[in-house]
Amino acid sequence: MRTCLEMGEKFGELxxxxxxxxxxxxxxNPNGPLHVGRARNPIIGDTISRIYTxxxxxxxxxxxxxxxGRQVAILSxxxxxxxxSELPTSDRKKIDHELVRYYQEANRRMEADEGVxxxxxxxxxxxxxxxxNTLRIFSENSDKVMLGMKESLERLNILHDSYKTxxxxxxxxxxxSALSKLEGLEQCEREDNALYFEGGEHKIFLTRGDGTSLYxxxxxxxxxxxxxxxxxxxxxxxxxxxxxxxxxxxILEALGIRPIPDIxxxxxxxxxxxxxxxxxxxxxxxxxxxxxxxxRARDEVLKRRDDLSQDEVEKIAEMVGLGAVRYxxxxxxxxxxxxxxxxxxxNFQGNSAPFIQYAHARAFSIIxxxxxxxxxxxxxxxxxxxDEEGEIRLIKKLAVYPIVIDSAAGLxxxxxxxxxxxxxxAQFNQFYRDYPVLKAEExxxxxxxxxxxxxxxxxxVLNILGITAPEYM
RNA sequence: GGGCGUGUGGCCUAGUCUGGAUAUGGCGACAGCCUCCUAAGCUGUAGGCCGGGGGUUCGAAUCCCCCCACGCCCGCCA
Numbered sequence: 001m002r003t004c005l006e007m008g009e010k011f012g013e014l015x016x017x018x019x020x021x022x023x024x025x026x027x028x029n030p031n032g033p034l035h036v037g038r039a040r041n042p043i044i045g046d047t048i049s050r051i052y053t054x055x056x057x058x059x060x061x062x063x064x065x066x067x068x069g070r071q072v073a074i075l076s077x078x079x080x081x082x083x084x085s086e087l088p089t090s091d092r093k094k095i096d097h098e099l100v101r102y103y104q105e106a107n108r109r110m111e112a113d114e115g116v117x118x119x120x121x122x123x124x125x126x127x128x129x130x131x132x133n134t135l136r137i138f139s140e141n142s143d144k145v146m147l148g149m150k151e152s153l154e155r156l157n158i159l160h161d162s163y164k165t166x167x168x169x170x171x172x173x174x175x176x177s178a179l180s181k182l183e184g185l186e187q188c189e190r191e192d193n194a195l196y197f198e199g200g201e202h203k204i205f206l207t208r209g210d211g212t213s214l215y216x217x218x219x220x221x222x223x224x225x226x227x228x229x230x231x232x233x234x235x236x237x238x239x240x241x242x243x244x245x246x247x248x249x250x251i252l253e254a255l256g257i258r259p260i261p262d263i264x265x266x267x268x269x270x271x272x273x274x275x276x277x278x279x280x281x282x283x284x285x286x287x288x289x290x291x292x293x294x295x296r297a298r299d300e301v302l303k304r305r306d307d308l309s310q311d312e313v314e315k316i317a318e319m320v321g322l323g324a325v326r327y328x329x330x331x332x333x334x335x336x337x338x339x340x341x342x343x344x345x346x347n348f349q350g351n352s353a354p355f356i357q358y359a360h361a362r363a364f365s366i367i368x369x370x371x372x373x374x375x376x377x378x379x380x381x382x383x384x385x386x387d388e389e390g391e392i393r394l395i396k397k398l399a400v401y402p403i404v405i406d407s408a409a410g411l412x413x414x415x416x417x418x419x420x421x422x423x424x425x426a427q428f429n430q431f432y433r434d435y436p437v438l439k440a441e442e443x444x445x446x447x448x449x450x451x452x453x454x455x456x457x458x459x460x461v462l463n464i465l466g467i468t469a470p471e472y473m
Numbered sequence: 474g475g476g477c478g479u480g481u482g483g484c485c486u487a488g489u490c491u492g493g494a495u496a497u498g499g500c501g502a503c504a505g506c507c508u509c510c511u512a513a514g515c516u517g518u519a520g521g522c523c524g525g526g527g528g529u530u531c532g533a534a535u536c537c538c539c540c541c542a543c544g545c546c547c548g549c550c551a
Contacts, residue, residue, distance in 0.1 A: 029551075069551055194549050201475085201547095208549045215551045239545050242477055267478075267544070275544085300513065320513085331499095332486070337479060337544060344485065344500080348513055351486075351499040358513050366510050411490080419487065422498080429514055438510050451510095473513075 004398055004453045005378045012401040012460060014056040014409075021057045022226050023049045024261075025236035026153070026160070027064040029071040030145035032100030034152050035283035036340050037269045037276035038238075043329045043466075044266055045236040046158040047414040050464045052234075055409040060230070063160040064222060067142035068135070068167045069215070071103070073123045074110065076134075076141050078102030081119070082109075094287065096148025099141070100278065107279050128212040135167060152286045156322060157466040169221045175213050178221035182206060185254055197251055204247045219248055224257055233261035234412070238268060239335075264412050266334035273339065289345060293321030296346045297354075301473065316473050321346075323353030323467035330465060331418040351422050353467050359425035359432075360462065360469045363455035366437050368471070370448055381449035385442075390434045391450060397427045398457050405464075421461040428454045 004011045025045020028038050045061065053059045066072065079102045087101040109116040126134040146163075153159070169175050179195070182188050187198045188206070196203040197216075206217040213221075226233055237245055245263045252260050268275055276283035298317035301308070308316070328345050332338060348354040367374065386395060401420075408416040431454075437447040459469035 066551070071551075192549080196549085203549095205549050210549090212549090214549065219551090239478070241546090241551090243546055244551085246477085265478085265545095270544085297513095304511080304513075335478060336486085339485095341485090347485095347500070349500075350513095352513085354513050355499095358511080362511065362514085369510060415487090419498085426498085432510080433506095433515050436510070472511075 004401075004456065005449060011456060012405050013054055014402060014405060017056045017058075019057050019231040020060065020229070021052055021232040021234060022060050022062055022230040023052070023234045023236070024062045024064055024226070025049075026149075026158075027066070028149065029066050029069060029278075030142040030149065031071040031075050031103045032145065032278045033094070033096040034149050034286040035276045035278065036271065036286060036289055036345075037283060039156075039286045040266050040269050040329050040334070040338070041236050041238060042153055042158050043156070043326055044264060044334055044414055046156075046466055047330050047417065047464065048234065048236065048264065048412060050466065051405065051409050051414060051417060054405050054460075054464055057232070060161045061159075062226075063163045065142060065146060065163055065165045067139050067165045068127050068170070070120075070124065072138050072142050073120050073127070074106045075099065075103040075145070076137050077110075077116070077120045077123055078106030079141055080137070081116075082106065091285075092287065094148050094151070096145045096152075097285070097287070099145055099148075100281075104279065104281050130170070139165070139167060152290070155290055156286070156326060157468070164222065164225075166218055166222070169218055169225065170213070174221040174225050175218055178224055179207065179213070179217060181224075181255055182217070182220070182251070185251075187254060197247065199247050199250055202243070202247065204251075216244065216248065216251075219244070220251055220255075223248065223252055223261060224255075226261075227252075227257050227259055230259065232259050235261045235263045237263055237265055239265050240268075241265070262412065264334055267337045269329070269338045269340050271340045284340065289325055290322055292342070293325050293346055294318055295321070297321035297324070297348065300348055300354075316470060319468040319470050320348065320354050320357060320473060323357055323462075323465075324348055326465060326467055327353035327356075327418060330414050331422075333413065333415050353462075353465075354473075356421045356425045356458065356462060357467070357470050357473060359428045360455060360458040361471060361473045362432055363428065363451050363458060364471045366451050367448065367455060370438055372448075374452060377445060377449040377452055381446045383446060383449065385446050386450060388435070390431050391447075394427045394431045394450060394454065397424050398453055401457055401461075417461060417464055421458070421465060424454065424457060424461065428458070 023045055026042040028034060049059045049061045079099065082102055082105050087105055090098040090101060110120060123134060127138060183195065188195055189198060192209045194205055194209045195207045196205045204216050205214055207213055242265055249260050270276065271284055274282065294317050297320040298313060301313050301316050324347065325345055328347065331351065386392065404416060404420045408414060435447060437444065437451055440447055462469040
């Protein structure tokens, strides 16, 4: 515990590894707003990045933008061919919400009308032929939707360090160079001039018969590119990419590329038993749930505080509401299926973010009321005097923090951090109930030191979860 | 049909890699606790043949085999 106090926020930080890790996450098709089904990916990716940073690695997070794929082609066709007057009104004034209407309507028309399908095919073809005008249109549309997604992610405290567009891999010939490497592989063969990789009983097609690239090839090019810039790669992918991921690793291995990515697969968040779909418009958007969480949190704040300014109320509502959303998703192992339920996502009690935030606020409040010199706690406290059961239990809980970081990183299991945060909070709340601090007959300094150490860890662990630690709530 | 994953009280969940003693918590329900540092808290009660069956073992939620249910994938889409 002395170490914990002396190190402050640095406690739990593992030795510097001098290793660069690139974490790829989110990488959602820029065709519309992020929905809750997709939100699991960025939350896992961002948390794992923060865990690795804490574990001593140099982490870069990256969003792989599919700006030339079919989804953007459909979106672009819609934007160029459908007048806004033929669309339903947008559910909110936000660029990704507005543009997704074109995507959805284009999908509808594509199914009903072969001419539309052909139009979209034509777009795909010209992008593959390197038509600069089409590329410009695609990137513009993709950028616009990305703007909206970034805004949503930022609100959730998720920022990518870099973005890599698929088109850039074609333009700089990374795809061509990957292709020539692959052609030399004995597992690669051609069928009607289309190159494929033979893996078990599966054929993974890398190019079309006309020589244009397919997603697996471009993804390999991307990973070769990434491998040249990092010591370790982590990808966060949905479970629908399992086969793809496995073959990509095999292919990279066959090419002798290193590092091979470690892939964290997560299952989807379904809604009312069904998978969410951007195309069909069957989803709850991330924006929607963030707004609702904020509102719910505001109600809760107002229920118990009448002494705060409106500004303060809104600030707390944002911290608490969004914390609840992030926590609810990260607390469960990635591979477990989740069924989205409003009352769980907006749960503010028990195993939830507000519970942890509340413990932090309590700890902060004690230190704040005391108002002394915190640095003195380290030198003046005789920590051996903290020998009562509840004190010892809390100290032990705090002490394992570095081990928790290490195993969460090693197992690539962000939910371990969430569970730990809950455990510390529960233990702190029991300590809070059983042992007076400021009114302690003796041991006040010692207990203050323990409160301070708890507060440090709580705020640090919340930070790893990307959740704000409030000073009061 | 094949591959991968998931299955733990009414609901959600930890533990499964690395087997160990009465299986972890939460929500909900019920019963309590604010003259005392924030009750978004705390305490107690009820609720579980750990999907089913077989096996390995002194010992299995955990390892092996079979089966069942659910999800994802099985395109010259991504």
